[in-house]
Amino acid sequence: MSNRKFSGFDLDTITEAVSQPPLDELHATARSRRRRSVGVVATALVALVGLAVVPMVSGPERATPAEPLPPSGGSVSQLTLTGPTSGVDVRHDGCVVRFAYTGDGGRSWSDWDAARFEGTRCAAGTAAGTPGSGTDFSVLGERSYLVTDSGVTHLSTDYGRTWRDGNSAIVAVPAFPVTARPVLCGFGCGPVAEPLAVDPSSGTVYRLTAAAPSWRPLFSLYPAADGSIWATYRMGGAQGSTVARSADRGATWTSWEVGDDAGVITAVGLNDREGYVLTEPSATGGGVRLLRTTDGAKTWTDTGAELSNQIHYDLTVGSDGSLLVTTPGGGTETDRRARLLVSRDDGRHFTVAREYGQLVGSVSVAPGFAWLFGSDDGSTGEPDHVLITTDGSTWTRFALAP
Numbered sequence: 001m002s003n004r005k006f007s008g009f010d011l012d013t014i015t016e017a018v019s020q021p022p023l024d025e026l027h028a029t030a031r032s033r034r035r036r037s038v039g040v041v042a043t044a045l046v047a048l049v050g051l052a053v054v055p056m057v058s059g060p061e062r063a064t065p066a067e068p069l070p071p072s073g074g075s076v077s078q079l080t081l082t083g084p085t086s087g088v089d090v091r092h093d094g095c096v097v098r099f100a101y102t103g104d105g106g107r108s109w110s111d112w113d114a115a116r117f118e119g120t121r122c123a124a125g126t127a128a129g130t131p132g133s134g135t136d137f138s139v140l141g142e143r144s145y146l147v148t149d150s151g152v153t154h155l156s157t158d159y160g161r162t163w164r165d166g167n168s169a170i171v172a173v174p175a176f177p178v179t180a181r182p183v184l185c186g187f188g189c190g191p192v193a194e195p196l197a198v199d200p201s202s203g204t205v206y207r208l209t210a211a212a213p214s215w216r217p218l219f220s221l222y223p224a225a226d227g228s229i230w231a232t233y234r235m236g237g238a239q240g241s242t243v244a245r246s247a248d249r250g251a252t253w254t255s256w257e258v259g260d261d262a263g264v265i266t267a268v269g270l271n272d273r274e275g276y277v278l279t280e281p282s283a284t285g286g287g288v289r290l291l292r293t294t295d296g297a298k299t300w301t302d303t304g305a306e307l308s309n310q311i312h313y314d315l316t317v318g319s320d321g322s323l324l325v326t327t328p329g330g331g332t333e334t335d336r337r338a339r340l341l342v343s344r345d346d347g348r349h350f351t352v353a354r355e356y357g358q359l360v361g362s363v364s365v366a367p368g369f370a371w372l373f374g375s376d377d378g379s380t381g382e383p384d385h386v387l388i389t390t391d392g393s394t395w396t397r398f399a400l401a402p
Contacts, residue, residue: 079386079400080139081366088139089401095122097137097147099160106385106399115160121150136191140183141198144205148191157203170196172209175251180206182223182250184366186266186314189218195231195250213253214242223367224269225317230297232264232277241279245297247272254297262289266315268323268367272296276303276323276347278313288313290347303347316365319390323347324370329355338364338372342392353392357383371398 076092085105091098091112099115102108119135138146146166147154153166176182180197195218197206212218214233219241221231229250233242241258258264262279265288269275277291277300288307291300307313314326322344329339329352338359341350357374364371369390373383387395 077401078137078139081369081371081388081398082139082142084369084388084396085398086142087398088142088145090137090139092135092137095119095135095149097135099139099145100401101142101159102401105396106401109401110159112401115145115156117145117147117149117154117156117160117163119147119149121152123150138183138185138190138192140192140196140205141181141200141203143200143203144198146191146205153191155205157205170205170207173206174209176206176208176249178227178249180204180249182221182229184222185218186220189220192218192221194218195221195229197250208250210251213244213246213255216240216242219264220266222266222268222316224271224275225367226271228269228272230267230269230275232267234264243267243277243297245269245272245275247296256293256297256300265313268315268317270317270321276315278307278315281309292347305343305347305350307350312359314365314370316367316370318342318370318392319368322391323350324353324365324389324392325350326359326364326370326372328359340370340372340389340392353389354387354395356387 078090078092079087080090081087086103087101087106089100089102089109091100095118097117098112100109100112101115102110117135117137122135134150136148140146143157143159145156145160147156147163154163155166155169156163157169176197177199179201180199183192183196183198185192194212195208198204199206212233213231216233216235216239219232219234221229223229227249229246231244231246233244240260241262241264242255243258243264244253244255246253258277258279260282263282265278265280267275267277273296274294275292275297277293279289279291281287287309290303290305290307292303293300308327310328312328316324318324322342325341325343327339327341329337336359337355338357339355340353342353343350354372356372364373364386369388370392371386371388373386375383376385383400385397385399388398389395
């Protein structure tokens with residue numbers, strides 16, 4: 001991921017010292033591949049069923065007048081699922097970021113101009129995430145959105161209708177409240193640079209006051225069903241990685257150092273004891289490995305799973321405890337299908353559950369869910385829906401914003 005600035009971090013200093021890993025380059029390439037983007041991030045879905053839908057309408061709450069979204073080959077559209085039937089679609093074009101919300105599985109969406117952010121510091125035409133200029137964004141929850149404007153953070157907790165300074169709006173706590181849900185992130189987590197949690201009823205966003213379990217930048221975070229948090233920290237090059245697990249909502253952490261011979265792709269947890277880590281080799285000739293722990297990240301063993309040597313793997317735990325993985329399937333680079341793999345034997349073996357559409361998601365999983373993009377006409381062009389599964393067997397269609 002690109003380097004970003006966030007509360008408590010001097011990213012300009014880090015930028016000078018850190019080279020990003022190949023996984024980040026893959027994500028950056030994917031996000032610019034087409035207007036319907038590809039960087040898909042989601043918050044924890046399991047506990048979000050049944051939340052009230054607050055419609056967004058155009059009106060006097062909008063501080064700046066909306067202008068039609070200009071067609072642009074450089075624009076990015078990104079879907080964030082916030083529940084089994086709710087989600088936020090984001091369109092990012094230059095210095096303008098627009099948000100659309102659905103609470104009925106994509107059957108209807110709010111107007112694109114009901115919620116928008118226009119950067120005042122942003123340099124138009126600058127690539128997203130470029131240090132010192134441009135805008136970037138992250139959907140933290142159903143109603144909570146984070147935007148950076150040339151390194152300055154802004155937070156909305158009312159579906160993107162109004163914005164506050166992010167540094168002062170995010171509440172610092174020694175441990176996340178019980179009602180708050182840790183924010184899932186992956187592939188570098190930007191612009192989220194530290195663990196965050198959101199109270200879904202109020203939209204309040206929390207950060208931790210305690211020191212991070214690693215000096216490395218946050219690379220992924222996964223909230224397990226029991227409330228434990230599994231995170232990875234990683235830098236570029238052969239500088240190792242850290243896997244960390246918290247069973248007390250971020251107050252304390254158990255960490256494990258991955259050697260310089262491998263880098264973490266992601267980590268997931270079933271509970272505060274059992275979890276998995278995907279690693280990629282740092283040297284040519286190695287392979288992707290799936291490691292498992294049953295003692296809360298104190299010791300790890302290789303599951304022996306045979307996974308092809310590629311770095312695009314999105315891993316999650318299904319509703320039935322199975323492991324779900326989205327990854328590239330067959331086809332050429334311009335016509336590469338996406339595959340969902342499933343394991344029901346603790347990660348020892350994976351089978352193909354479905355191959356569908358083109359791989360356009362840089363993160364297309366969330367706790368309890370995985371999804372694949374597709375088009376109703378069967379083409380591999382811009383997708384118009386996703387298929388969501390909780391177990392690799394049953395699927396539900398979710399329409400994307402028009």
